[in-house]
Amino acid sequence: MKIKSLFDHINHITSKQTKGYWDSLNEREKKQWSNYMINRFLSMKMEWTDFVNEIQKLKLDSYQLYVVYSSILPKGKQYLKYIKKKKGTIYSKQVIQTISEYFQISKSESEDYLNLLSKKQIRELVSKYGYANKELKQMGL
Structure with a gap:
């Protein structure tokens, strides 16, 4: 069975939201969860930026963050465009x-x-x- 990645977790929070998901994860899959990266990706959706900012101030553990997002975020496929850092500079x-x-x-x-x-x-x-x-x-x- 394939180990769930960060993107699987994000996809689950936003589109699937099945009960018992967190309990079905093994320790290795739970280590793939990163509150920082989850918040970062979810904040790429402009409508969620303020909400995610308020949630990340609460200093929740991984399970608590999962419960909050899967309970509150609307269920459905979401496009989360990730903004990358610009590479290099054009000046010497x-x-x-x-x-x-x-x-x-x-x-x-x-x-x-x-x-x-x-x-x-x-x-x-x-x-x-x-x-x-x-x-x-x-x-x-």
Whole structure:
């Protein structure tokens, strides 16, 4: 018999909701349950975001969370679009380092700044550090 995964648990909470599901799970399947990930996936449905946020403040154990969600959520197939983190950055390490030094912030914060600044603004800031036009073009600016 196939071990139930996190997605099986989410599917059960939202669409099946049969009584005795939790009791039918073995220890290995119960370990696949993660309150954090269950809350994260369920909060992807905009209508449920506030509700899930309130529930996760309660610090329930796995069984209690299962009971709450399977009792309250409407029964039916739900589309839960998972939002993934963006991969990488389009700017070179030199540009990130320069922005980090200019604003005196961490490299991860400088990547956020780069997403907010226009290409022209970034070019002006980086050029203040003495980079020539040729070097700026190599950096993608």
